[in-house]
Amino acid sequence: MYVAVKGGERAIDAAHAWLGEERRGDPAVPELGVAQIREQLSLAVNRVMAEGSLYDPDLAALAIKQARGDLIEAIFLIRAYRTTLPRLGVSRPVETAAMACDRRISATFKDAPGGQVLGPTFDYTHRLLDFRLAADGAAPQAGTAPPREGPTPHVAGFLNREGLIQPEPRSDDPPPDLTREPMELPACRALRLQALTRADEGFLLGLAYSTQRGYARNHAFVGELRIGAVAVEMDIPELGFAVEIGEITLTECETVNQFTGSKTEPPQFTRGYGLVFGQSERKAIAMALVDRALRWAELGEEFVGAPAQDEEFVLMHADNIQATGFLEHIKLPHYVDFQSELELVRRLRRDVAAAAEEAAE
Amino acid sequence: MTDADRPEAAAGDHAPYADADAAARTVRRREWMGLLARAPVDRLKALWAPFEPAPAFGWLRAPEIGGVMVRGRAGASGAPFNLGEMTVTRAAVRLECGAVGHAHVQGRDRDKARIAALVDALMQTSRSGEVEAALLAPLAAEETDRRRARAARAAATKVDFLTLMRGEDA
Known part of the structure; x- marks a missing residue:
C-alpha cells in the first residue's frame, strides 16, 4: 500500500502566504498595531498572559495579532x-x-474597611451595544x-480574628512546578x-458553574475580589538581598464557603482561592470555586463523584494547549491508520456476509 | 529576618559611603533598583540620554532576557504556589573606578537593563547626586503621580452606602 508522505510543501507555503493575507484583511483598512491591541484589547491580552503563563503584555498582544484574534492559538504561541x-x-x-487596588469588592461585608471600590467594571452596565464606540470620539474621562x-486589608482577616x-x-516550603516536572497525582494544593x-x-467556568448547580455544591460567597498592581520581589544572590x-496586575478572589463541619473539622467557613494574571475576574472566581471543590479530602468531606471534585478529571483536562493539541491532531494525515481501519471493516463485512450465506444454505 | 537585616554581599560591591550605615544603604539601593525595574522603558531612556556617552565600563554579565517564576500564596497568606512567569532582563557592569552595578528589570529590553545597571553603579560613586537629581527623582515623581492618578480614579468608584440608606434610617 502506497501512502503519499511528500508533496505538500508547495501547498503549505501557499496556505501560509494566504494566511498572511487574510490576517491583514482589507489593505484599505489601517493595520492594527501591537500597542493598540495591548491598550485597547487589554482583557484579551490578560487572558493570553494568564493561560500562556507568562506576564508580558507586549508579547501577548503580538501573539493575538499573529493568531488573528484566536486566543487559544495566541496562548500556544506564548507557551x-x-x-x-x-x-x-x-x-x-x-x-x-x-x-494597589483598582477594584475591591466584598459580597459578604458591606462595610469592609477600605470600602467597596467598583473599579473599571462591566457590572451594572446595561449590556446594550454602544454605537458611539463605532464612531471616532473624544477620549473618555474618568x-x-x-x-x-495605605493598604486595603483582606476581608478573610476579619473572620480569621473570630476563628470562624x-x-x-x-509556610515557605518550595512548591512543585508543573513546568519543570510532569504533574503527578494526587497533587498537593500548590500544584x-x-x-x-x-x-x-471556559473549562473552569463550566466546572465552577456545575458546583453552583449542585454537583458538589459548596455554597460559595465572594468574600473578596480585588484587582490591582503588586510588586514582584526576588532575592538576588549576588547582592544578598x-x-x-x-x-x-493580578486578580484575586477569596471565597467564603459555608461548611457545617465534617468528621475531622469543626463547623466553620472554609475558603477557595483564585489568583490570576491581569484583570481576569471571571477566571479568578471560577478558580476559587474549583479550588474549594478539590479540597474535599483535606476537609473530610465526602467524594460525591462530581466532576469538580475529581482531581484527575479537572487537572488533566484543564490545560487548553494540551487539549487543543490532542484534539486538533486528529485532523492531520492519518492515512495509514485509516487504511487499516478500512481493511478491518471490509473484512468484518465479508465475514458477516459469508456467515449469513452459510446460514441461508 | 527582614531585608534590611540582610548582610550586603561583599563580592564586587563598592562601598564609598564609609560613614553610612550598611543597612540604610541597602534600603536606599533597593529603592532605586526597584524604581529602575518598574520604570517605563521610554522614560528611562529619555532621562538617561544626557548621560551618554556612558562612562567606560565592562560587562560582568551582558544583558540576558529570561523568565522569573512569580509565586503567590494559597489564600493570600498560606503556602506558596507557582503563579506563572514574567519576562525579566538582567545585566551587571563594572565601572573603571570599580563600582559594580546590577539590574534585574521587567520586560525584554536589553538597553533598559544596561542603563539600570549603569545607574546602579553610578549611584555608588561621586556622581550619585547628579544621577539622583536628573534621573531617579523624576522617575520617582512620575511614578507617584501615575499611582496617585489611578488611586484617585479607584476612589471615585467607591460605593457610598449612605446614599442608599432607607428613609427611616436617615
Whole structure:
C-alpha cells in the first residue's frame, strides 16, 4: 500500500502566504498595531498572559495579532516562546495584602474597611451595544476623588480574628512546578493552584458553574475580589538581598464557603482561592470555586463523584494547549491508520456476509 | 529576618559611603533598583540620554532576557504556589573606578537593563547626586503621580452606602 508522505510543501507555503493575507484583511483598512491591541484589547491580552503563563503584555498582544484574534492559538504561541526563556529565578510570594487596588469588592461585608471600590467594571452596565464606540470620539474621562492612603486589608482577616474561618497555615516550603516536572497525582494544593491559574477559562467556568448547580455544591460567597498592581520581589544572590524586579496586575478572589463541619473539622467557613494574571475576574472566581471543590479530602468531606471534585478529571483536562493539541491532531494525515481501519471493516463485512450465506444454505 | 537585616554581599560591591550605615544603604539601593525595574522603558531612556556617552565600563554579565517564576500564596497568606512567569532582563557592569552595578528589570529590553545597571553603579560613586537629581527623582515623581492618578480614579468608584440608606434610617 502506497501512502503519499511528500508533496505538500508547495501547498503549505501557499496556505501560509494566504494566511498572511487574510490576517491583514482589507489593505484599505489601517493595520492594527501591537500597542493598540495591548491598550485597547487589554482583557484579551490578560487572558493570553494568564493561560500562556507568562506576564508580558507586549508579547501577548503580538501573539493575538499573529493568531488573528484566536486566543487559544495566541496562548500556544506564548507557551512556545516561554519554553525558550532561561529561568532567571523565582520570586518571593507576592503580597496581595499590599495591592494597589483598582477594584475591591466584598459580597459578604458591606462595610469592609477600605470600602467597596467598583473599579473599571462591566457590572451594572446595561449590556446594550454602544454605537458611539463605532464612531471616532473624544477620549473618555474618568472621575477622581481623594485617594485612599495605605493598604486595603483582606476581608478573610476579619473572620480569621473570630476563628470562624479555616486558617491558611503559612509556610515557605518550595512548591512543585508543573513546568519543570510532569504533574503527578494526587497533587498537593500548590500544584493544583498552579494548574488552575493557567487553566482554560471556559473549562473552569463550566466546572465552577456545575458546583453552583449542585454537583458538589459548596455554597460559595465572594468574600473578596480585588484587582490591582503588586510588586514582584526576588532575592538576588549576588547582592544578598531582595529587590523589586517589576510590578504586575493580578486578580484575586477569596471565597467564603459555608461548611457545617465534617468528621475531622469543626463547623466553620472554609475558603477557595483564585489568583490570576491581569484583570481576569471571571477566571479568578471560577478558580476559587474549583479550588474549594478539590479540597474535599483535606476537609473530610465526602467524594460525591462530581466532576469538580475529581482531581484527575479537572487537572488533566484543564490545560487548553494540551487539549487543543490532542484534539486538533486528529485532523492531520492519518492515512495509514485509516487504511487499516478500512481493511478491518471490509473484512468484518465479508465475514458477516459469508456467515449469513452459510446460514441461508 | 527582614531585608534590611540582610548582610550586603561583599563580592564586587563598592562601598564609598564609609560613614553610612550598611543597612540604610541597602534600603536606599533597593529603592532605586526597584524604581529602575518598574520604570517605563521610554522614560528611562529619555532621562538617561544626557548621560551618554556612558562612562567606560565592562560587562560582568551582558544583558540576558529570561523568565522569573512569580509565586503567590494559597489564600493570600498560606503556602506558596507557582503563579506563572514574567519576562525579566538582567545585566551587571563594572565601572573603571570599580563600582559594580546590577539590574534585574521587567520586560525584554536589553538597553533598559544596561542603563539600570549603569545607574546602579553610578549611584555608588561621586556622581550619585547628579544621577539622583536628573534621573531617579523624576522617575520617582512620575511614578507617584501615575499611582496617585489611578488611586484617585479607584476612589471615585467607591460605593457610598449612605446614599442608599432607607428613609427611616436617615
